[in-house]
Amino acid sequence: MSRRVLSCCQWCGREIAESEIGRRRRYCRQSCRQRAYEHRNSVKGTGIPEDSVVLSAQEVADLSDRWFAARCAAEDVATAVSEGAEMIELADLTATLVALTREAERLR
Structure with a gap:
């Protein structure tokens, strides 16, 4: 029996319900994952930290x-x-x- 764990999307902050099995999800949807990727690429070489x-x-x-x-x-x-x-x-x-x-x- 797997228990549900709540975490938050690293892009939009929505709650993510996930299983304890496997790697934790970082994003609630593919669109949030894409926006985070775009953001990381837009700050490359600018001196702004990637996690900002x-x-x-x-x-x-x-x-x-x-x-x-x-x-x-x-x-x-x-x-x-x-x-x-x-x-x-x-x-x-x-x-x-x-x-x-x-x-x-x-x-x-």
């Missing part, structure tokens, strides 16, 4: 917005806890927080 992540200004702004939303959700949870919120409200707030942090993990 190069983001456009828009991607950086989007990532910043996602992390801001996650921080606001965490503050909402903290406020609700300090005010003695009901369990159902806390469950809803934490579900939102988890969803926002998963989204914030994406680099692209």
Whole structure:
């Protein structure tokens, strides 16, 4: 019986469910593997490390917005806890927080 292990795509950050048998997958899809290959080749000879992540200004702004939303959700949870919120409200707030942090993990 093989157990499923979760890891993240090294290009887009999506979760990858994989078997314990064999080599671990680095990318969730062939297109992510291709984008990573293109990126590695584009930085050759530039002095930029191959494992660096190069983001456009828009991607950086989007990532910043996602992390801001996650921080606001965490503050909402903290406020609700300090005010003695009901369990159902806390469950809803934490579900939102988890969803926002998963989204914030994406680099692209």
